[in-house]
Amino acid sequence: MGLTRKRMLGLMGATAAGSVAASLSPSAAQATARGTAAAFAESHVIHRDVCVIGGGSAGTYAATRLGDFGKSVVLVEAKDRLGGHTETYHDPVTGGTVDIGVIVFEDDPLVRAHFGRFGVDLVPVGGFGTVNRYIDYRTGRPVDYTPPQPAALPTYFELISQYGPIDTGYDLPDPVPQDLVAPFADFVDKYHLGSVVPLIFNYGQGLGDLLALPALYVINNFGVGVVRNILSNSFITTAAHDNSLLYERATAHLGDDVLLEAQVLRVDRTPGEVRVLVATPDGPRLIRAGKLVVTIPPLLRGFAGFDLDAVERSLFSQYVSGAYYTGVVRLSGVPEGVSLENVAADTPYNLPPLPGLYQVSPTGIPGLYNVKYGSPAPLSTDQVRRNIRADIERIAKAGTYPVKFEELEVFASHTPFEIHVSPEAIARGFYRKLNALQGRNRTYYGGAAFSSHNSTRVWTALERILPSIAA
Numbered sequence: 225m226g227l228t229r230k231r232m233l234g235l236m237g238a239t240a241a242g243s244v245a246a247s248l249s250p251s252a253a254q255a256t257a258r259g260t261a262a263a264f265a266e267s268h269v270i271h272r273d274v275c276v277i278g279g280g281s282a283g284t285y286a287a288t289r290l291g292d293f294g295k296s297v298v299l300v301e302a303k304d305r306l307g308g309h310t311e312t313y314h315d316p317v318t319g320g321t322v323d324i325g326v327i328v329f330e331d332d333p334l335v336r337a338h339f340g341r342f343g344v345d346l347v348p349v350g351g352f353g354t355v356n357r358y359i360d361y362r363t364g365r366p367v368d369y370t371p372p373q374p375a376a377l378p379t380y381f382e383l384i385s386q387y388g389p390i391d392t393g394y395d396l397p398d399p400v401p402q403d404l405v406a407p408f409a410d411f412v413d414k415y416h417l418g419s420v421v422p423l424i425f426n427y428g429q430g431l432g433d434l435l436a437l438p439a440l441y442v443i444n445n446f447g448v449g450v451v452r453n454i455l456s457n458s459f460i461t462t463a464a465h466d467n468s469l470l471y472e473r474a475t476a477h478l479g480d481d482v483l484l485e486a487q488v489l490r491v492d493r494t495p496g497e498v499r500v501l502v503a504t505p506d507g508p509r510l511i512r513a514g515k516l517v518v519t520i521p522p523l524l525r526g527f528a529g530f531d532l533d534a535v536e537r538s539l540f541s542q543y544v545s546g547a548y549y550t551g552v553v554r555l556s557g558v559p560e561g562v563s564l565e566n567v568a569a570d571t572p573y574n575l576p577p578l579p580g581l582y583q584v585s586p587t588g589i590p591g592l593y594n595v596k597y598g599s600p601a602p603l604s605t606d607q608v609r610r611n612i613r614a615d616i617e618r619i620a621k622a623g624t625y626p627v628k629f630e631e632l633e634v635f636a637s638h639t640p641f642e643i644h645v646s647p648e649a650i651a652r653g654f655y656r657k658l659n660a661l662q663g664r665n666r667t668y669y670g671g672a673a674f675s676s677h678n679s680t681r682v683w684t685a686l687e688r689i690l691p692s693i694a695a
């Protein structure tokens with residue numbers, strides 16, 4: 225795939241922002257953000273009620289909804305586009321689109337209202353009439369496998385319902401029940417849930433080694449909202465199969481209130497206001513706001529220049545990240561309409577060991593296939609690209625299908641993903657302390673780490689705190 229015009233503009237913009245950041249020495253950045261706001265021409269100072277950092281699912285939602293509350297907002301996003309994990313590939317040959325990030329949404333009034341305000345039509349999720357074939361990608365050989373009927377799904381639903389909406393927020397009983405802290409494998413064994421494991425593995429792509437994870441994270445990801453939509457077959461998606469439309473229209477709606485390709489250099493939260501110094505392609509800007517909403521993944525390395533206090537620092541330093549990568553490959557030699565699912569011939573529930581491919585599945589565009597790749601821990605993107613190719617080529621080498629890898633048309637790293645803490649930290653009340661951050665230091669937190677990797681739940685969680693932010 226050649227370098228598209230949009231991508232080229234994006235690269236040029238990123239260079240511009242980078243050079244502005246580089247032109248400010250740390251001491252200059254510090255002096256600028258601290259007491260010397262007067263050093264900024266007033267035209268370079270942005271006064272708002274709320275500054276939102278991170279323009280993915282959470283930040284875009286928070287910024288648009290705070291407008292409904294009558295608040296002035298500025299949304300600071302590092303990339304050249306809003307959307308975060310929502311990404312759409314536009315095939316230059318057919319004009320077709322493939323969502324390579326977020327695909328489905330729960331059928332929920334809040335979801336319909338959010339898309340509705342931007343005039344983006346929603347439809348029930350359909351398939352491409354695919355047929356699954358099961359391959360052990362370690363050998364490239366077919367596996368004689370039929371997924372079990374998820375007969376235990378109602379039992380699972382009943383069990384997780386007792387904890388309330390854990391998928392919307394980590395509002396856990398105190399003390400945290402051992403069932404949530406122990407590995408998900410124990411939860412499965414104790415309640416005879418084996419028949420739902422392959423379904424959860426398939427839905428919960430990006431979770432990594434889900435049998436080893438504390439059950440809390442699996443229940444958070446595969447929560448009551450998801451199960452309800454599976455049972456009633458009610459997931460929805462955009463009619464255009466282009467979920468990025470939501471973010472393109474939100475960008476237009478927010479207008480000058482969005483700073484794209486903006487690098488946060490410094491954050492100072494004083495008793496009177498929040499000051500955020502950002503490098504933008506148009507030069508440095510000082511944001512002076514009443515409150516701050518942070519929606520970036522709360523890994524310590526993402527907070528360079530922030531005046532985190534000891535509690536925030538201690539909590540964020542405990543997170544570790546899983547890893548998830550997606551893309552679109554051009555292949556020949558795969559039978560029409562066939563999805564090549566990764567299952568292992570010799571593991572519990574036939575779950576494939578990770579790092580590895582989840583599957584290679586049709587996109588609806590001839591010759592183009594979705595690839596989804598997971599790892600319990602981040603890998604270099606070069607390594608993942610090589611692994612994807614090698615895994616696919618092994619199928620032909622084994623003589624299973626004459627698959628020819630033509631090209632990786634687009635590749636996206638969705639890492640960090642599913643950041644989590646140790647079972648001991650969960651038991652010690654990590655999430656009670658995390659939730660107590662809301663409102664301290666004029667700061668509110670939103671996004672997947674505070675709800676779950678589910679846009680519907682991310683937005684539902686934000687609805688709970690919007691009134692406090694707007695107060």
Ligand SMILES: Cc1cc2nc3c(=O)[nH]c(=O)nc-3n(C[C@H](O)[C@H](O)[C@H](O)COP(=O)(O)OP(=O)(O)OC[C@H]3O[C@@H](n4cnc5c(N)ncnc54)[C@H](O)[C@@H]3O)c2cc1C
Pocket residue numbers: 277278279280281282283300301302303306307308309310324325326327328329330430486487488519520521526548550638641670671672673676677678679680682
């Ligand atoms: C491949 C994939 C498929 C998925 N499929 C679905 C699905 O079908 N349905 C569903 O509901 N959910 C799905 N999810 C879950 C999805 O991740 C969440 O719904 C949602 O994207 C989380 O929103 P967020 O705002 O927390 O994070 P993000 O969407 O990742 O947004 C964070 C934003 O912050 C920006 N950022 C980071 N650091 C900085 C910084 N220092 N300064 C400024 N900006 C910064 C990032 O560039 C990004 O735009 C999927 C996720 C992935 C990765």
